[in-house]
Amino acid sequence: MHTLWKGAISFGLVNVPVKMFAATEDKDISMRYIHKECATPLSYVRKCKSCDREVEWEEITKGYEYEPGHFVLFEKEELDKLSSEVNKEIKILDFVNLEDIDPIYFQKTYYLSPGDTGTNAYNLLLESIKQTGKIGIATVSIRSKSSLAAIRIVDNCIAMETIFYPDEIRSVAQVPNLPENANINDKELGMAKMLIEQLSGPFEPDKYTDNYRSALLEAIQQKIAGKEVKAAPEQPKTNVIDLMAALQASLEAVKPKAEGQPKAAKGRGKKSKETVS
Structure with a gap:
């Protein structure tokens, strides 16, 4: 993996040299804008409206x-003088419980490996976080962008998740038409909870796939081969309008799957967490 950043984690007076790597990758299929008439890719220029000419970098x-x-x-x-990036420091300010952080705050995950020196310090921090079950809250600056970060353990590796500052999170009060006093039918609520229970189980990320990307890749290969692009068959639509009928139909639809599998044990979903233990 390509090293994105070199610096150190600091907590108290302890300094841990680290290298940073992207933990995720964008799998989107890149498309370019093409001139239909001659199939030439379009280019974009940086043009000044006042000088009426292209501007160099x-x-x-x-x-x-x-x-x-x-x-x-x-x-x-x-801008470099204003940025804390020159310090190359991930400064841990506090340690908290992971469940105290709402998922809305999380942005992007990075893996941190030991630097060329300081392996002992890296191992010490890793094991300390593991055994205390805490998450470090730190400040960091990457490419002149300052943010908060959560320091945690993923599969025996120190990971850093950049998180939003509180003033970057929009208030739900800005969302229109939210119900104030919900009037829920008890029978409908019971069936909805039953449906949730039937669909519940441990989180298994490998079973989820990007269907659009798969279909697009297949369509690209068909076009390269000069074949007609075949659309996926449409899913049958239901005409269920009544909420109670929709809940009942949903329960019937998941029954065969639920009956063919052993019931998930209580707390089973926790075992696959990639958080500290």
Whole structure:
């Protein structure tokens, strides 16, 4: 894997040199814009409207629009001085329980390996987090973007998850038409809970696939081979409108699957967590 960042984790006066690697990868299929008439890929230019010409990268700087049409400009060196990235430090401020962090805060996961020195310090931090069952909350700056981060263990590796600052999370009060006083039919609620129970089990990520990506890859291969692209057959649609009837039909649909499998033991879903133990 390609090293994205080199620095150190600090907690108290302990310094742990680390290298950072992306833990995830984007599997989206990249498409380019093509001119239909001649099948030529389109290119994009950086053009200045005032000078009416293309602008080279060395002529470009960054600016903030504080009023319409008015900007304050910053050179790269000025922004670097403001960024904590120059410290190359993941500074742990607190240790908390993972369940205290709402999933809405999580952004992207990175793996951290020991640096060229400090393997003992890395192992010490890893084992300490494991045995205490805590998650470190740290500050970090990557590519001039400052964020909070959660330091945890994934399969015997220290991992860092960047997380949003509280003021970056929008309030649910901005969401329109949320019910204030829900009036739920007890029988419908019971059936809905029964349906949830029938569909419940341990989290098994390998059973989930990106159906759209698979279909698109197949369509690409068909086009390369000069074949007609075949659309997937449409799923049968139900005309169930009544909520109670929909719940009943849903329960009937999952019954064969549920009856053919042993009931998941209580707490079984916890064993596959990639969190600290």
